[in-house]
Amino acid sequence: MDYTAKSPAAVAELLGQRLKQARLNLDLTQLEVAERAGVGRKAVMNAEKGKVQLEALVAILQALDLTTQLDNFLPPQPPSPVQLAKLQGKQRQRASGQHKQEGDQDTDEDTTAW
Numbered sequence: 863m864d865y866t867a868k869s870p871a872a873v874a875e876l877l878g879q880r881l882k883q884a885r886l887n888l889d890l891t892q893l894e895v896a897e898r899a900g901v902g903r904k905a906v907m908n909a910e911k912g913k914v915q916l917e918a919l920v921a922i923l924q925a926l927d928l929t930t931q932l933d934n935f936l937p938p939q940p941p942s943p944v945q946l947a948k949l950q951g952k953q954r955q956r957a958s959g960q961h962k963q964e965g966d967q968d969t970d971e972d973t974t975a976w
Contacts, residue, residue: 874912882910884926898925 865873885895885906892906899906899921908914909922923929941949 871912876912878910878912878914881922881926884928885910888926890926895922895925 868876885892890898892910893903896903896906899918901918901921905914905918906922909919914922920929920932923932
């Protein structure tokens with residue numbers, strides 16, 4: 863389904879209908895879902911109309927045992943290449959121009975003391 867052509871209210875209403883169908887498939891009343899979710903019956907009613915706060919939605923999804931679907935709904939987002947570059951810190955752009963003093967040795971081992 864193409865959600866980009868729908869208004870946010872229409873998408874929310876569609877999700878509410880899906881919540882209602884999931885509840886009915888489990889043969890649960892709105893009150894039973896509300897008690898399991900720790901929210902009021904009105905919160906369940908509103909969720910089924912597509913008007914729900916995010917925390918209440920998550921609680922209802924838990925009550926309906928649908929939290930495994932959350933990764934499909936909103937998959938984890940990897941950091942962007944720009945964020946990765948910022949996380950790596952500054953990389954050297956040029957040499958310092960300071961040469962090793964006589965007696966310094968080149969080794970393959972890390973001799974930095976922490």
